[in-house]
Every structure is written in C-alpha cells, then in structure tokens.
Amino acid sequence: MELLKVWNQLTTSILETFSPWELAGFLSGIICVWLVVCKKIWNFPWGILSCGCFLVLFVQQRLFGEAILQVIFIALNIHGWVEWLTKGAKQGNPEVADVSRMEFAILTTLVFPFTGALWAMLTWLNGSAPLVDAWVTSLSLVAQWLLNRKFIQTWPVWILVDVLTIGLGIYREMYLLSALYVIYISMCVVGWYSWKKTLLASRYNTNG
Numbered sequence: 001m002e003l004l005k006v007w008n009q010l011t012t013s014i015l016e017t018f019s020p021w022e023l024a025g026f027l028s029g030i031i032c033v034w035l036v037v038c039k040k041i042w043n044f045p046w047g048i049l050s051c052g053c054f055l056v057l058f059v060q061q062r063l064f065g066e067a068i069l070q071v072i073f074i075a076l077n078i079h080g081w082v083e084w085l086t087k088g089a090k091q092g093n094p095e096v097a098d099v100s101r102m103e104f105a106i107l108t109t110l111v112f113p114f115t116g117a118l119w120a121m122l123t124w125l126n127g128s129a130p131l132v133d134a135w136v137t138s139l140s141l142v143a144q145w146l147l148n149r150k151f152i153q154t155w156p157v158w159i160l161v162d163v164l165t166i167g168l169g170i171y172r173e174m175y176l177l178s179a180l181y182v183i184y185i186s187m188c189v190v191g192w193y194s195w196k197k198t199l200l201a202s203r204y205n206t207n208g
Contacts, residue, residue: 019060025053026180033184036147037191039096039198044081048074061172064127069137073144080148087150096199099151107145111138129168136164152199155192159185 028050035043055070099107115138122130139161146154162181169178 019057021053021057021060022174022176025050025057026176028053029180030183030187033187033191037187037194039150039195041081041084044077044084047077051077057174057177061174062127063129063133063168063172064122064125066133066137066168069140072141076141076144076148080144083148084150095202096150096152096195098199099146099149099153104153107142111142114138114141129171132164132168132171136161136168139164152192152195155188155195159188159192162188 028046032043032046032050035046051070051073055067055074058064058067058070115134118134118137119131122133127133139157143154143157143161146157162185165181166178166185169175169181
C-alpha cells in the first residue's frame with residue numbers, strides 16, 4: 001500500500017508539473033527514435049503521433065515555427081513511410097546509404113534562405129526565440145528528408161537540432177522537452193553507430 005501511495009503521489013506530481021501533450025509527445029517520441037535506430041518502418045506512425053502532440057504544445061507556447069514544423073513533419077513522416085514501403089517492396093528492405101554531394105549541397109544551400117525567411121516571419125508574428133526557432137525548423141527539415149531517404153548523414157544533423165532544441169526548451173522552461181532531447185542525443189549516437197555498421201557491411205558485401 002505504501003508503494004502504491006508513493007506511485008500515486010509521483011504520477012500526480014508529474015501531471016501537475018507537465019502538460020499532458022508534453023508527456024504524450026515525450027513517450028511517443030522516444031519510441032519513434034528507438035524504432036529509427038532499429039531501422040523499423042513503424043517509426044513513422046509513432047513520429048506522426050509525437051508530432052501531433054507537440055503541435056498542440058507549441059501552439060500553446062507561441063512557438064509558431066516549431067508548430068509549423070510539426071505540420072510539415074507529419075507530411076514528411078507520411079512521405080518517409082511511403083518511401084520506405086516502396087523501397088522495401090523493391091529491395092526487400094531499404095538500405096542505408098550516403099547522401100550524394102550534390103543533394104547535400106542543395107539541402108545546405110536551401111537552409112540559409114529558408115531560415116532567414118522564417119526568422120522574419122516569426123519576428124513579425126512576435127514568436128518566442130524566433131532566430132533559434134527558425135534554425136531548428138530549417139535543420140529539422142533537412143534531417144527528416146535525409147532520414148526519409150535513409151541517408152546516414154541524418155544523424156549528425158539531428159544531433160545539432162537536438163542541442164539547439166535543448167537550449168530552446170530550457171529558455172521556455174519546458175524541461176521535459178529538454179530532457180527528451182538529451183535522450184534523443186544519446187539515441188542518435190547509438191543510431192549513427194548502428195547505421196554505420198550496416199553501411200560498412202553493405203559496402204563489404206558489394207565489393208566482395
């Protein structure tokens with residue numbers, strides 16, 4: 001009975017401290033990233049659920065860039081789901097690969113004008129932390145695109161996004177969000193290592 005009482009007090013404290021949307025986004029987000037690390041296609045529906053929860057949260061916090069990002073993420077998760085399904089049907093399982101220099105150069109080039117335009121829009125909307133918000137949004141789109149294409153370069157970009165989001169979460173006193181992204185960084189390191197092993201094994205098999 002004493003253990004049950006402690007558990008009830010703990011859950012009550014968590015629910016009073018954190019938004020239910022933040023909690024739901026936190027849990028579904030961890031499941032999503034772990035499924036990405038394991039290269040499982042079910043990361044996409046969990047990602048859609050997590051984005052939906054954070055969409056509500058960011059609108060409440062007036063982080064409009066992050067809110068817009070969640071809508072775009074939902075669309076990109078649908079795109080990635082279809083992409084992995086299509087490649088999986090053709091190849092048995094979509095393979096980890098390196099992004100081409102041309103594609104990465106195009107993505108990198110697009111980040112700067114998009115960030116500038118988004119910064120101006122968020123400033124006009126009186127959003128919170130518009131510059132950091134704009135950078136996070138732009139880099140996250142690049143990272144998600146690389147993930148959809150199953151390029152290993154998705155991981156360092158995600159790590160940069162996570163670092164920026166931790167700072168943004170602390171600034172807005174959204175500490176559970178910051179804690180989530182600390183966990184994301186550790187999972188990104190594991191994912192990067194795991195995908196690298198897969199990529200090296202694929203190259204070894206190809207080269208004989």
